[in-house]
């Protein structure tokens with residue numbers, strides 16, 4: 001063990017276009033969100049492993065001697081290609097979590113124990129891990145990915161597989177590109193446990209976020225543009241395709257209203273439902289997935305054009321039409337929900353366009369706000385959506401990816417929650 005105590009955090013994400021079709025190799029556009037998950041790891045000498053997950057009211061511990069036999073016959077650490085099915089089976093038996101279980105607590109515990117046992121296989125260490133998130137759990141904003149990215153970064157750092165990048169002078173620090181790749185790969189393993197068959201977009205956004213290359217490059221662009229009196233900055237969008245993530249340079253900030261319908265759903269169940277539909281009607285569903293990919297590409301082109309020529313009303317009309325088309329496609333895939341229909345209807349009554357974001361089936365939706373959208377219109381929309389029982393707020397997008405923090409960098413509120421275990 002390298003450190004007695006440290007803190008990490010990772011952001012959630014919003015998918016603009018491409019959810020579900022990205023699982024089947026198509027293009028997605030996503031952006032990190034300024035809502036984060038925070039983790040505190042302490043090394044102890046208790047001979048036990050503790051996990052505290054206050055968001056889901058889960059506080060558990062195990063004797064290391066009870067966990068050790070689970071590693072019998074395990075492959076060498078580094079099994080990053082596929083999940084170790086035998087270890088997962090033994091873990092399910094040990095925790096009495098059945099194969100078809102998708103409940104919140106079971107998924108979180110399995111992902112944690114799997115990553116802990118795999119990373120510390122050579123010598124199980126006594127640790128206490130506490131995780132708390134600003135993100136709603138299971139609502140389409142990448143809460144599972146932020147959780148897995150935090151676990152991955154903290155466990156790998158504690159084990160010494162990656163560095164502890166924070167220097168005494170710093171409040172926050174990030175890892176090297178190679179280390180972030182490792183964090184991302186282990187987080188993907190956690191996503192496999194929680195999602196079943198993830199595309200990797202959520203953990204990639206949670207790891208990389210709005211990259212540093214972005215920030216310095218864009219500061220230059222912003223200066224240039226302000227000099228030319230164009231009030232126009234980047235939105236930090238990322239393009240994800242077949243395991244590769246690339247920042248979209250020169251795209252505008254979009255104003256987005258986020259609505260949480262609060263209807264619970266499981267990404268694992270929804271992703272598997274789409275797969276069943278594709279298997280049942282391949283000739284019907286494949287063109288739908290390809291069309292969603294085309295929506296992502298046309299959207300990307302439009303954003304680039306908006307940056308190059310300056311945004312026009314026509315650009316916003318295109319973005320709105322793409323949102324409508326994609327929402328219809330997602331309904332065809334079977335991942336819509338009456339609560340999301342309500343969101344679309346309420347916003348369209350005021351000329352605003354919405355779609356679900358993330359896995360759908362309830363959870364969150366996004367509404368595009370035009371630059372000229374009046375504050376009174378936004379306020380009345382928010383009020384009506386709240387009257388439907390939804391949470392609704394204007395987001396700030398484009399946040400940094402996974403980071404290590406000093407305790408001084410965290411707010412008293414977060415520190416208090418994480419330190420009370």
Ligand SMILES: Nc1ncnc2c1ncn2[C@@H]1O[C@H](COP(=O)(O)OP(=O)(O)OP(=O)(O)O)[C@@H](O)[C@H]1O
Nearest residue numbers: 104107108133138139140141142143144267358359
């Ligand atoms: N703060 C947290 N504490 C503990 N477990 C969490 C936390 N956040 C997420 N999880 C785990 O992730 C699961 C939710 O993952 P799921 O993929 O269904 O939703 P999501 O990631 O919020 O949405 P999407 O995948 O559509 O973006 C929870 O059931 C829980 O197991």
Ligand SMILES: C[C@@](O)(CCO)CC(=O)[O-]
Nearest residue numbers: 019020198199200358359
């Ligand atoms: C539904 C999905 O496309 C996005 C969930 O945020 C699943 C995935 O990409 O793994």
Ligand SMILES: [Mg+2]
Nearest residue numbers: 142144145267
């Ligand atoms: Mg998820």
